[in-house]
Amino acid sequence: MKREKDKIYVCSNCGYTSAKWFGRCPQCGEWNTAVEVEGAMKKAPSTVEFESSKSSIAVIERLKTNMHEMDRVLGGGLTPGSVVLVAGGPGIGKSTLLLQYASALAEKGSVYYISGEESVSQILTRVKRLKADKGTLFLSSSVEVDSVFSSIKKKPIAMVFDSIQTLHTSGMNALTGSVSQMRECTVKLVEYAKSTNTPIFIIGHITKIGNIAGPMVLEHMVDTVLYLEGEPRSGRRILRSIKNRFGPTDEIAVYEMNSNGMAEIPDPSRIFADMDSEEPGNALSVVVEGSRSLLVNVQTLATFNRRSSPIRIARGIENSRLLMLSALTSNYLGVHLENNDLYLNILGGLKVTDPAVDLAVVAALYSSSKKMHFPIKTVFVGEVGLDGRIRPVPQMKMRVSEAKRMGIKRIITSYYSKEKDTIGVKTVREAITKALAGDE
Ligand SMILES: Nc1ncnc2c1ncn2[C@@H]1O[C@H](COP(=O)(O)OP(=O)(O)OP(=O)(O)O)[C@@H](O)[C@H]1O
Ligand SMILES: [Mg+2]
Known part of the structure; x- marks a missing residue:
């Protein structure tokens, strides 16, 4: 006969395990979900063997394919x-x-x-x-x-x-x-x-x-x-x-x-960015995903809304990020987005988590609200704080080289990143002014 200690009980709903039977699962709260499993509690061996890090065991190569x-x-x-x-x-x-x-x-x-x-x-x-x-x-x-x-x-x-x-x-x-x-x-x-x-x-x-x-x-x-x-x-x-x-x-x-x-x-940058759009509401950024940098296109549309609660819908970034960035665009750039429905889309269905896209979101919102466009081949790279200041973001070298490869002429980024071939700015207001100033 199996001894009691050779058995464990697993909740069939959430997978909780216990050495004792339970009527109600302490983890998910479901009743009568305990399932008995035999032989799962093996006796631990009394000694273990350690391998030295200097050991000569062959390091196994990774498999590579044509994909x-x-x-x-x-x-x-x-x-x-x-x-x-x-x-x-x-x-x-x-x-x-x-x-x-x-x-x-x-x-x-x-x-x-x-x-x-x-x-x-x-x-x-x-x-x-x-x-x-x-x-x-x-x-x-x-x-x-x-x-x-x-x-x-x-x-x-x-x-x-x-x-x-x-x-x-x-x-x-x-x-x-x-x-x-x-x-x-x-x-x-x-x-x-x-x-x-x-x-x-x-x-x-x-x-x-x-x-x-x-x-x-x-x-x-x-x-x-x-x-x-x-x-x-x-x-x-x-x-x-x-x-x-x-x-x-x-x-x-x-x-x-x-x-x-x-x-x-x-070469996904080519499908995520529309390089030559001169329509209001567009701004480009360079984001880093894993080990690769990508040029992305932020598109926004701000439309006047008389109703009491305007709509804010973001696809490709967190909705809360759009709320925060639209509030600070209104606050620091003198545009009135409070009475606007706001829609944001990252072209190509990419989901961006890199905060470097913040400045492009602000620029796109400003552009849409003012119904103007920024000079083409300009990118915005920087995290924006609630105080309207632009923070530097990591991996600037990689971003700059991707921007250049794609034919970008001007990279607006944090003054503090001190990166070659970029235009350093300290605040969102300065970023918009310098972007609009065109070729320097
Ligand atoms: N004969 C076909 N020609 C073209 N496209 C096809 C064909 N058969 C399937 N597809 C495409 O492949 C898709 C299904 O892909 P796949 O079966 O790999 O998806 P999956 O994620 O494994 O789906 P599931 O969740 O059903 O397992 C379909 O949506 C369809 O667009
Ligand atoms: Mg399948």
């Missing part, structure tokens, strides 16, 4: 033994992208693609359509983790599981797709990846609002988390690293999705 953008987002190739979660909304292109990448990897060795979402013949149809048949992929639509591992014949160089919501493991008595089932499967995938040095991709669905109880709970268990985002109606897709133990975060790759699959766009 350079994907390699870059992973931190310069795929690290052996790493577990990568690729999350995204329904129909955004997760399976397409991973099938293409699996195929690119398959030119170097055996790659296993396990899909509980589609039948093998459906995957094959997709393989043909995407021309993803250069190397040999081993396809299966099995959904049982342990049997997949025990059926492997040729040592894999990588594996893809599509998706975590369809997997289950016989050791866990919970519904497929439940948090506890996903967690237990992920534990097994991580164990396999680490013990055999096989990189594993896990695809996870998220809803539009990010579904906290979904794959998000797995984020801390995996090495790398990539998000595939984009407007479902447009073909543009952005793959972003949110977490990476083996590379920088916020690294992005840009794709165009068409009937042949995902096409890499190696």
